[in-house]
Each structure stands twice: as C-alpha cells, then as structure tokens.
Amino acid sequence: MIQHGIRFTLKPGVTQEQREEALESLREQGRTIPSVTSFVVGRDYGGEYEWGATFEIEDLDGYWEYLIHPAHLRTDRIGLPLVDRFASFDITDDLSPDFGERIAALHQRRYDSIPDISELVSDLGEYKGSAAPGPHGD
Template identity: 50%
Template sequence: MIYHGNRVKMKDGVSPEEARAALEMMQRSASEIPVVKSCVVGQDIGVDWDFGAVFVLEDLDAYWEYLTHPAHAAVERAGLPLMAKFESFDITDDLDPGFQAKVAELQRRHYETDPEVTAMVASLPVNLGSSALSGTDQA
C-alpha cells in the first residue's frame, strides 16, 4: 500500500474562495480516479503549511495510473499556480529497498509526458519531496 501525500502553502493573495475551489477539485479527483482507494484533503496542522492531502494507492501500477489520470492533471494545472511551497511524500509498507528509486522514476516519467506541468513545477518557489524535479529539491 502507498500513502501518497501532498502539503501546500498558498501564495500570498490567494483568496479563501480560490483555495477552497482547489481543495474541492482535489477531493473530487479522488472519486474520479479509480485506483484511489481513499483520501483525505484538508487543513494541514503542520508549521508553515496550509493544506494537505493523502491518497491511498494499492501499488506502483496504481501510482502511475493516478499520476497520469486526466483528473490529476487538471488538479495540477489548477493548483500549482496558487502555491508558494509544495511537498510531496510517500509512505509505504512495501519493504523493497528500491521503492524510492521506483517512485522517482514514475515521477520522472510523469514530467516527461507533460511539459506544461513540468514547467509549472519548475517555477515553484519551494518544491520538496518525491515529486521534486531533479536538482530543484530545496530545504
């Protein structure tokens, strides 16, 4: 099982209505993407984060289907321009020592197939974690 998480800090000036619409879109995407077993989207209680989401996926094949689903692409296109800071992380019960490299490869392939999203991700002021482009992971 894979728990794919996202944490978001919105840019200054993003209205509560814009943020709410983006979160609602993210929540809807979970029901539109068949491989999502469950998800939670809402307020992130952590320091310096506004919102977070966790999507539960069965395995790496489901992870790939999630990444490439049109509903996920729509969320990326709508949400990324609103973000000042983004972190993606994955937690798994899979004990494969190569799991991290496999996730990185899926993320690389995802960006390779969608140059528009890649450009949006590259322009984020802060992008951390498993979805960070190579060379852009910031602390």
C-alpha cells in the same frame, strides 16, 4: 499499499474562491481516480504548511494511473499556480530497497511526457519531497 501525500502553502493574495476550487479539485481526484482507495483533503496541523492531502493507492501501477489521470492533471493546472511552498511524501509497506527510486522514476516520466506540468512544478517557490527535485533536477 502506498499513502501518497502532499503538503502546501498558498501564495499571498490567493482568493477564497481560488482556494476552494483547488481543494475541491483535490477531493474530485479522490472520488474519480479508480486507483485511489481512500483520501483526505484539508488543513495541515502541526507543521509548516497550511493545507494537505493524502491518497491511498494499492501499488505502483495504480500510482502511475493516479499521476496521469485527467482529474489529477486538472488539479495541477488550476492549483499549482496558486502554490508557494510544496512538499510530497510517500509511505509504503513495501520494503523493497529501491521503492523510493521507482516512485521518483514515475514522477520523472510524468515530467518528461507532460511539459506543461513540468513547467508548473518548476515555477514553484519551494518544492521538496518524494517527487523532488522536480522536472529539471533543481
């Protein structure tokens, strides 16, 4: 089991309408991506970010499905341009010592195969976590 999470802070000047569209797009991922078994989207409390989401996924095959699903790509395309600071994390009960490397490899594969998403991630003000360093190894 994998709990994939993101935390983010929006750029100054993002409108309420833009924010709500991006948050609703995250919720739509949870509702429509078959490999997502549960999800939460909302305010992030107790940290340095404003918003967050977690998606429960059964395994790495499902994680890949999640990464390339049209609902996830739509969220990236409408949401990432609004984001200033972004962090991703993954929690798993799989004790394989290379599990983190396999997750990072899936993200890199996605960056390599979907250039516009790679560019959007590269343009973030701050990007850290399980999917970092990002498409260009920054």
